[in-house]
Amino acid sequence: xxxxxxxxxxxxxxxxxxxxxxxxxxxxxxxxxxxxxxxxxxxxxxxxxxxxxxxxxxxxxxxxxxxxxxxxxxxxxxxxxxxxxxxxxxxxxxxxxxxxxxxxxxxxxxxxxxxxxxxxxxxxxxxxxxxxxxxxxxxxxxxxxxxxxxxxxxxxxxxxxxxxxxxxxxxxxxxxxxxxxxxxxxxxxxxxxxxxxxxxxxxxxxxxxxxxxxxxxxxxxxxxxxxxxxxxxxxxxxxxxxxxxxxxxxxxxxxxxxxxxxxxxxxxxxxxxxxxxxxxxxxxxxxxxxxxxxxxxxxxxxxxxxxxxxxxxxxxxxxxxxxxxxxxxxxxxxxxxxxxxxxxxxxxxxxxxxxxxxxxxxxxxxxxxxxxxxxxxxxxxxxxxxxxxxxxxxxxxxxxxxxxxxxxxxxxxxxxxxxxxxxxxxxxxxxxxxxxxxxxxxxxxxxxxxxxxxxxxxxxxxxxxxxxxxxxxxxxxxxxxxxxxxxxx
Numbered sequence: 001x002x003x004x005x006x007x008x009x010x011x012x013x014x015x016x017x018x019x020x021x022x023x024x025x026x027x028x029x030x031x032x033x034x035x036x037x038x039x040x041x042x043x044x045x046x047x048x049x050x051x052x053x054x055x056x057x058x059x060x061x062x063x064x065x066x067x068x069x070x071x072x073x074x075x076x077x078x079x080x081x082x083x084x085x086x087x088x089x090x091x092x093x094x095x096x097x098x099x100x101x102x103x104x105x106x107x108x109x110x111x112x113x114x115x116x117x118x119x120x121x122x123x124x125x126x127x128x129x130x131x132x133x134x135x136x137x138x139x140x141x142x143x144x145x146x147x148x149x150x151x152x153x154x155x156x157x158x159x160x161x162x163x164x165x166x167x168x169x170x171x172x173x174x175x176x177x178x179x180x181x182x183x184x185x186x187x188x189x190x191x192x193x194x195x196x197x198x199x200x201x202x203x204x205x206x207x208x209x210x211x212x213x214x215x216x217x218x219x220x221x222x223x224x225x226x227x228x229x230x231x232x233x234x235x236x237x238x239x240x241x242x243x244x245x246x247x248x249x250x251x252x253x254x255x256x257x258x259x260x261x262x263x264x265x266x267x268x269x270x271x272x273x274x275x276x277x278x279x280x281x282x283x284x285x286x287x288x289x290x291x292x293x294x295x296x297x298x299x300x301x302x303x304x305x306x307x308x309x310x311x312x313x314x315x316x317x318x319x320x321x322x323x324x325x326x327x328x329x330x331x332x333x334x335x336x337x338x339x340x341x342x343x344x345x346x347x348x349x350x351x352x353x354x355x356x357x358x359x360x361x362x363x364x365x366x367x368x369x370x371x372x373x374x375x376x377x378x379x380x381x382x383x384x385x386x387x388x389x390x391x392x393x394x395x396x397x398x399x400x401x402x403x404x405x406x407x408x409x410x411x412x413x414x415x416x417x418x419x420x421x422x423x424x425x426x427x428x429x430x431x432x433x434x435x436x437x438x439x440x441x442x443x444x445x446x447x448x449x450x451x452x453x454x455x456x457x458x459x460x461x462x463x464x465x466x467x468x469x470x471x472x473x474x475x476x477x478x479x480x481x482x483x484x485x486x487x488x489x
């Protein structure tokens with residue numbers, strides 16, 4: 001059994017801290033190979049199609065401005081969306097947190113179904129929002145079985161696994177592993193290993209669900225305030241089937257998904273597919289507005305969920321996190337994510353965006369190690385289609401973590417001591433001399449220039465856990481410079 005298969009649910013309140021989980025994932029060579037291969041393929045495709053756009057930077061700036069303006073006027077646009085969605089025949093529900101959202105969706109599903117009988121099954125379109133609140137588990141507890149219809153989500157569900165990427169949830173699985181899951185769960189011992197064999201098996205498995213199940217649950221890529229419509233983009237057509245065939249459609253969306261105008265889709269629908277999967281346009285772009293006689297669901301509900309997003313909105317520096325359009329480009333570019341995969345983050349939101357979103361959604365009570373799960377190299381900022389300055393938010397959150405720690409915390413005391421030393425040249429020089437004396441018993445000589453330290457005691461030991469540390473130079477740059485004199489000789 002793989003490490004991923006041992007996981008039950010990605011919940012920041014119960015998952016181990018990132019450094020602990022990452023060590024486990026680093027030992028899974030197959031997982032690292034799968035993640036590295038998949039992210040490289042997507043990154044190369046993205047670079048090619050982005051390179052075709054001479055106005056890419058202008059598009060990014062337009063995307064940033066749309067999202068920033070929306071967040072600054074979120075209350076206005078949410079009320080406009082509710083008004084127009086209701087006018088079109090939809091029903092809008094408001095959920096303060098995940099518990100309320102699950103309660104509303106469960107009640108709606110139970111109230112739906114043919115012949116006055118409540119539904120016991122639903123089909124689902126891929127939705128990170130429903131993953132965030134663990135909706136499938138809540139439905140199962142209420143006696144309702146949810147069938148995932150997105151191919152990657154189906155692999156995850158049948159494999160009793162958890163998503164590891166916002167856009168490609170089964171990115172950590174290779175073809176052979178997927179074949180084994182389908183053979184076992186679909187009872188297809190003779191299943192071939194070609195991609196078309198796997199796609200055909202999934203198609204036949206899902207077709208029966210599409211035709212039988214009368215209630216669908218979806219997420220939303222965007223909510224359009226101007227029209228009250230819901231926009232869903234996907235690549236397989238399963239979303240289109242879920243939007244049109246069932247009698248009842250229930251959409252669960254975070255309040256941050258709203259866009260002011262229909263015309264704003266012109267910008268975001270160019271940014272999203274190129275950044276997410278390296279496609280010029282998603283094969284299926286569905287916009288659903290209310291109910292229509294003789295066309296699609298007869299009952300349409302939208303659950304607008306807060307779940308700590310207003311707290312994020314209130315933080316001036318952290319607010320830009322809500323600009324995210326869930327493309328996953330930052331994950332593909334992140335050197336940390338590419339080594340650990342998504343499960344180490346202990347949340348359905350992995351990678352750099354998960355490192356800033358999850359702690360804020362948890363009101364900084366959990367996932368405090370995630371803001372440190374970054375090298376701060378800035379690659380995530382370079383590829384973000386709406387210019388979220390993720391490194392800036394990471395530093396902001398690190399500051400919050402430090403502020404929440406006790407003043408007697410060893411790391412906090414060490415940082416305060418270092419700050420005291422750096423404020424004074426005299427103290428800094430004294431610390432350097434003391435450091436040379438203290439390190440002398442630990443330095444190992446290997447006959448080459450300089451010596452190396454393979455072990456440091458206490459909290460300093462983190463520096464030498466996976467690498468040796470070079471000894472301090474006998475002469476500092478400042479000493480060398482002073483010897484040269486004012487004429488530089």
